[in-house]
Amino acid sequence: MPTTRRYLMCPPTYFTVEYAINPWMDPTQPTSTSLAVEQWTALKETYERLGHEVHVIDPVAGLPDMVFSANSGTVIDGRVLGSRFRAEQRAAEADHFRRWFLGAGYKSVVMPTAVNEAEGDFTWTGSLLLAGTGFRTDPHAHSEAQEVLGVPVVSLQLVDPRFYHLDVALFMLDDQSSSPLVAYYPEAFSPGSQQVLRRLFPDAVIANDDDAVCLGLNAVSDGKHVVMPVEAVHLAEQVARRGFEPVLVDISELRKSGGGPKCCTMELRG
């Protein structure tokens, strides 16, 4: 069943690729800010058409990656754990989001002491917080998240630099039922973490290489509709076979910075 969600997004008004902090970014290749804005607007309108509430934070000049709002906060039951970026180029984003949360009336807003790229590396299953590490978020941020948010955390080790955040390797199809359904790309994880995922989610949708390299796992599900990159053809078929409805979006311009639909979408829970 779909449930209505609240999302926080940031328009890519100042989007460009002017530095390289992941293997997808090549500052020598041209980017189009107007195309990025067009694709982002279509994504936002897709959420609104599906009945979701979208809040928008003002973009800031000089912060070209601020469009990836999912990196700036993990919100569960109305408690906010902000972010602390690994790359200095993105460091200033964290405080803009902190101020947005306070302005929006959130009472519990905690900024992390360890490197923590928020929903980039944290995925809420409905009962557990899956937490990635290996490239960005520091393992200490996992225990910090457990303390601040008061939820059990399961650490997962990422091993392929192309899938530098958890949310380009795994997403929740259903976070509302007692047996949550997940989709993931096993090769992005260490052998031990693959075992953990098999134990936790024996019924998972398993993505293939083609799904993973178009950042197909950077998807957003409301329990029925799954907003995902248009190139993720095989994954969309798998998702449909499980009874979900793929909603395909073109987010190719933002992929030049290593992001997809989920990266542009922070969920405000509670």
Ligand SMILES: CN(C)C(=N)NCCC[C@H](N)C(=O)O
């Ligand atoms: C899953 N999420 C939120 C992301 N993967 N975010 C994309 C961040 C892209 C940015 N150039 C960076 O490298 O930080």
